[in-house]
Amino acid sequence: MGSDQQWDIVTGVGVTALAVAAARAVETSRADALIQDPYAVRFVEEALPAGRMPTTAAQADADPHGYWPGAATYLAVRTKAFDDYYQEAAAAGVTQAVVLASGLDARAFRLPWPDGSVVYEVDQPLVLEFKLRVLRGAGAAAPCEHRPVGVDLREDWPAALEKAGFDRSRPTAWLAEGLLPYLPADAEERLFREVHRLSAPGSRLGVEAIAFPPEGMDESATAGSVQTLGVDITGLIHTEPRPHPADRLSELGWRTRTVPAEEAAAGYGRALSDSFRGRVEYVFAERA
Numbered sequence: 001m002g003s004d005q006q007w008d009i010v011t012g013v014g015v016t017a018l019a020v021a022a023a024r025a026v027e028t029s030r031a032d033a034l035i036q037d038p039y040a041v042r043f044v045e046e047a048l049p050a051g052r053m054p055t056t057a058a059q060a061d062a063d064p065h066g067y068w069p070g071a072a073t074y075l076a077v078r079t080k081a082f083d084d085y086y087q088e089a090a091a092a093g094v095t096q097a098v099v100l101a102s103g104l105d106a107r108a109f110r111l112p113w114p115d116g117s118v119v120y121e122v123d124q125p126l127v128l129e130f131k132l133r134v135l136r137g138a139g140a141a142a143p144c145e146h147r148p149v150g151v152d153l154r155e156d157w158p159a160a161l162e163k164a165g166f167d168r169s170r171p172t173a174w175l176a177e178g179l180l181p182y183l184p185a186d187a188e189e190r191l192f193r194e195v196h197r198l199s200a201p202g203s204r205l206g207v208e209a210i211a212f213p214p215e216g217m218d219e220s221a222t223a224g225s226v227q228t229l230g231v232d233i234t235g236l237i238h239t240e241p242r243p244h245p246a247d248r249l250s251e252l253g254w255r256t257r258t259v260p261a262e263e264a265a266a267g268y269g270r271a272l273s274d275s276f277r278g279r280v281e282y283v284f285a286e287r288a
């Protein structure tokens with residue numbers, strides 16, 4: 001199998017999950033941190049040689065390529081926005097959650113889930129294996145029922161999710177954060193249809209929607225990603241045209257609210273760098 005078919009935490013798209021963990025570690029180290037993720041630093045330290053990615057604000061600020069300060073701020077804002085989304089869903093009584101492409105997202109372990117909550121995490125088997133090993137080593141205990149589901153999201157993931165116990169009669173809070181650019185357009189379309197099919201009334205979905213230039217990403221993005229992440233991110237991203245997630249969800253009958261990332265950032269007292277301003281939105285959708 002090529003690394004575009006299956007990957008672990010240090011190859012292909014897997015590395016992007018480590019980059020998000022690095023950003024969470026950086027944010028956690030700040031005096032004015034928006035989020036606290038005590039596991040993020042351990043994921044980075046156990047996967048990579050020291051210094052490959054920053055784990056403190058001082059290290060991020062010292063990045064000679066200037067990538068990390070802006071990226072860490074953006075990813076902290078995104079994490080906080082979807083932490084809030086999950087806490088609002090829980091407060092509204094939605095106690096089944098599915099994190100699609102969960103990567104090294106530790107929400108199942110670090111958010112205060114109400115009694116009876118079940119959190120499914122869907123990602124590649126080797127990514128989840130690494131994550132569980134590190135969490136076990138850290139003595140992490142989830143305050144919810146945590147159910148990892150190792151499967152490729154371009155394959156029959158709904159069958160795997162149901163086999164793991166997912167209950168489609170129960171409202172669900174879904175999340176697609178840091179995922180859509182890595183899916184080909186047809187897999188994204190299937191993902192929305194399947195989420196819709198598996199969603200009882202009252203279900204919610206949070207989506208990170210990123211706009212790419214129609215001509216695709218340029219050579220500076222390739223060089224930048226190789227320098228900072230060690231992988232050519234442009235080779236992993238699918239930029240073919242597809243409907244905006246809010247439009248697609250409205251067609252399926254969901255109520256949607258779209259928040260530009262810079263507006264979310266301002267709400268948390270942060271400003272985004274140019275690479276993120278005007279390009280990213282958060283879609284919050286609810287099935288009536």
Ligand SMILES: C[S@@+](CC[C@H](N)C(=O)[O-])C[C@H]1O[C@@H](n2cnc3c(N)ncnc32)[C@H](O)[C@@H]1O
Pocket residue numbers: 013014016017020021100101102103104105122123124127151152153154177178179182183
């Ligand atoms: C940028 S990371 C985001 C991880 C997580 N949502 C977060 O924000 O920390 C992208 C994740 O998508 C997962 N992913 C991408 N394509 C996938 C696919 N076809 N099947 C399963 N997982 C996939 C990768 O393994 C990786 O963990």
